[in-house]
Amino acid sequence: MTGYLVRRVLELVPTALVIIAASFALVRLAPGSPFSSEKEISPEIRRQLEAKYGFDRPLPEQFVRYVRNLLQGDLGLSTKYPQRSVNEIIATGFPVTLSLAAVALVWSLLVGMTAGIIGAVRQNTVWDHSAMMAALVGISVPSFVLGPLLVLLFSLRLQMLPPAGWGDWRHLILPGLTLGTIYAASIARLTRGGMLEVIRSDYIRTARAKGLAERLVITRHMLRGGLLPVVSYLGPAIASMLTGSVVVEKIFNLPGIGPYFVDAAFNRDYFLVMGIVLLYAFFLLLMNLVVDLLYGLLDPRIDHA
Amino acid sequence: MATTTDTVLEVCDLRTHFHTDDGLVKAVDGVSFSVRRGETLGLVGESGSGKSVACLSALRLVPTPPAAHPSGVIRFAGKDLLTLPERDLERLRGNRLAMIFQDPLTALNPYLSVGRQLTEVLEVHEGATPAAARRAAIEMLTRVGIPAAGQRIDQYPHQFSGGMRQRVMIAMALLCGPEVLFADEPTTALDVTIQAQILDLIGELQASLGTAVVLVTHDLGVVAGTADRVAVMYAGRIVEEGTTAEVFANPLHPYTQGLLASMPRIDTPSRQRLAAIPGLPPDLGQLPSGCPFHPRCQQAGDRCRQAYPEVVIASPTHRAACWETEAVS
Ligand SMILES: Nc1ncnc2c1ncn2[C@@H]1O[C@H](COP(=O)(O)OP(=O)(O)O)[C@@H](O)[C@H]1O
Ligand SMILES: [Mg+2]
Numbered sequence: 297m298t299g300y301l302v303r304r305v306l307e308l309v310p311t312a313l314v315i316i317a318a319s320f321a322l323v324r325l326a327p328g329s330p331f332s333s334e335k336e337i338s339p340e341i342r343r344q345l346e347a348k349y350g351f352d353r354p355l356p357e358q359f360v361r362y363v364r365n366l367l368q369g370d371l372g373l374s375t376k377y378p379q380r381s382v383n384e385i386i387a388t389g390f391p392v393t394l395s396l397a398a399v400a401l402v403w404s405l406l407v408g409m410t411a412g413i414i415g416a417v418r419q420n421t422v423w424d425h426s427a428m429m430a431a432l433v434g435i436s437v438p439s440f441v442l443g444p445l446l447v448l449l450f451s452l453r454l455q456m457l458p459p460a461g462w463g464d465w466r467h468l469i470l471p472g473l474t475l476g477t478i479y480a481a482s483i484a485r486l487t488r489g490g491m492l493e494v495i496r497s498d499y500i501r502t503a504r505a506k507g508l509a510e511r512l513v514i515t516r517h518m519l520r521g522g523l524l525p526v527v528s529y530l531g532p533a534i535a536s537m538l539t540g541s542v543v544v545e546k547i548f549n550l551p552g553i554g555p556y557f558v559d560a561a562f563n564r565d566y567f568l569v570m571g572i573v574l575l576y577a578f579f580l581l582l583m584n585l586v587v588d589l590l591y592g593l594l595d596p597r598i599d600h601a
Numbered sequence: 602m603a604t605t606t607d608t609v610l611e612v613c614d615l616r617t618h619f620h621t622d623d624g625l626v627k628a629v630d631g632v633s634f635s636v637r638r639g640e641t642l643g644l645v646g647e648s649g650s651g652k653s654v655a656c657l658s659a660l661r662l663v664p665t666p667p668a669a670h671p672s673g674v675i676r677f678a679g680k681d682l683l684t685l686p687e688r689d690l691e692r693l694r695g696n697r698l699a700m701i702f703q704d705p706l707t708a709l710n711p712y713l714s715v716g717r718q719l720t721e722v723l724e725v726h727e728g729a730t731p732a733a734a735r736r737a738a739i740e741m742l743t744r745v746g747i748p749a750a751g752q753r754i755d756q757y758p759h760q761f762s763g764g765m766r767q768r769v770m771i772a773m774a775l776l777c778g779p780e781v782l783f784a785d786e787p788t789t790a791l792d793v794t795i796q797a798q799i800l801d802l803i804g805e806l807q808a809s810l811g812t813a814v815v816l817v818t819h820d821l822g823v824v825a826g827t828a829d830r831v832a833v834m835y836a837g838r839i840v841e842e843g844t845t846a847e848v849f850a851n852p853l854h855p856y857t858q859g860l861l862a863s864m865p866r867i868d869t870p871s872r873q874r875l876a877a878i879p880g881l882p883p884d885l886g887q888l889p890s891g892c893p894f895h896p897r898c899q900q901a902g903d904r905c906r907q908a909y910p911e912v913v914i915a916s917p918t919h920r921a922a923c924w925e926t927e928a929v930s
Contacts, residue, residue, distance in 0.1 A: 498707035498708045501702075502702065505660060507722070
């Protein structure tokens with residue numbers, strides 16, 4: 297198991313290098329430059345600025361320097377916010393984004409799995425049809441519609457939750473629901489499909505033949521196999537919740553990392569864009585690894601020796 | 602001869618019908634049989650004749666839908682299993698009425714250790730503590746011939762061979778010492794060399810526990826060595842029933858005669874082509890009128906095409922449903 301883990305982590309190194317090189321190239325080859333919008337600056341100041349960030353050096357040299365700094369955990373300086381390092385910006389914004397994704401994840405799992413299990417166990421009943429109809433709506437409604445609707449209901453009408461901004465955990469509820477709903481819908485469908493496959497299997501008939509009560513048949517015998525498709529979906533889903541938080545953070549005016557990412561891309565804030573891209577990539581790789589390990593724990597036929 | 606008070610399970614006029622897209626399939630259509638304490642009843646017939654559905658119906662394990670709730674009466678321990686509340690039936694399943702299946706790989710849960718799948722039976726039916734259940738499970742695994750059961754109990758089904766898996770299934774079914782065991786083709790998925798071992802094992806445990814066994818098979822050879830009595834099924838009905846000796850010595854129904862003729866024997870050269878029953882097993886959704894066997898029957902006459910045969914009684918224990926056979930005994 298430890299050997300497997302070490303091997304998997306080592307395998308990530310070339311992947312990470314490719315991601316770093318590709319994102320560096322893409323960011324640098326994009327038209328424009330960090331200082332092109334500020335027309336007023338003189339060529340003199342511009343040269344000084346470029347020297348400060350090392351943009352006057354040849355590209356290969358800049359890349360090597362970037363990777364060297366990266367290895368020391370230094371993501372460089374922002375060109376838009378010169379007094380702040382990329383590390384600082386991520387350190388303030390990312391915890392908010394991460395908490396938002398966590399709320400969205402819990403909500404989507406709770407709702408999605410419940411709806412999917414009910415749909416499968418009560419297949420072709422009113423329960424099943426309503427759950428799957430709700431899932432269809434959940435998948436179809438975009439967050440810039442759902443978000444304002446939730447604010448209208450829970451903040452303006454019921455006055456239960458703050459409509460926007462940042463403070464304590466209560467500010468995360470509505471954004472979390474907005475972000476999580478679309479995933480809840482996908483998880484509901486995956487759960488239902490996985491469970492239905494298991495329900496028809498021979499070993500469920502055996503479990504019933506043993507005299508187990510239906511509740512035990514479901515919880516002990518069906519869930520494991522039935523939820524495996526959801527587990528494989530979680531890796532990409534979590535990564536996509538992190539990146540997908542951009543819109544939700546804008547709607548609810550949350551100080552997460554998302555809005556910085558959009559601004560940085562518009563401003564050609566080279567190091568900030570790179571930093572956030574690499575952060576997302578890191579999480580995607582991490583989540584896929586975690587999911588593989590989880591899968592191995594759930595399915596004894598997979599041997600991570 | 603055993604008295605009727607020995608009868609542990611009595612199935613009367615069992616009917617299980619499926620409502621499928623292709624219409625009504627009468628998988629089991631008026632089946633009656635009974636088993637006595639410690640006895641083995643062989644339930645024989647071609648694939649698709651309704652043997653599995655008959656057994657599953659007795660435990661109410663047929664999925665509804667597509668099946669309608671089985672009709673008839675199944676008497677066990679003074680109750681009718683077909684009308685028993687679900688909760689009461691759960692207390693009997695896996696406890697006093699057990700079942701083992703054809704494919705032990707798919708019939709065992711791949712995600713749970715073998716031990717867990719055994720101990721839960723004892724926990725549910727006997728309220729055993731985890732430690733006591735584990736001890737009993739190891740003991741039972743040893744008894745069915747699993748070497749080093751103390752270690753293997755923590756392994757998963759995929760770590761066992763086919764024969765060993767079926768032993769695990771048998772251990773699981775017999776943990777609570779059931780009065781009736783339905784064994785649905787328990788050796789069909791196994792190597793020939795292992796088949797005899799498994800049948801012997803079932804026989805041994807049956808003798809020591811006094812369990813009645815309904816042994817389902819399409820192979821008369823299996824029945825010859827193990828069953829006390831034989832019931833032959835065709836198209837959802839029992840067409841002949843008798844002691845094994847009676848049925849083998851004096852098969853009344855042309856279908857039984859055909860099955861016996863197509864049985865490989867030691868006294869005929871193996872090269873010789875077996876006399877298979879002509880034609881195909883019937884489509885249960887579109888049965889012919891009269892005797893469902895008549896399209897394949899060389900002795901069929903006009904009566905056979907018109908009405909289902911009356912019962913011919915050859916002895917108090919031997920009967921068949923055929924218009925053409927003579928009840929000589
Ligand atoms: N779940 C089901 N849905 C529809 N038809 C079924 C189902 N299970 C069994 N049947 C039908 O019942 C008939 C008897 O099947 P079965 O009892 O499995 O036969 P056997 O065990 O004798 O080979 C078959 O014709 C089959 O098509
Ligand atoms: Mg069968």
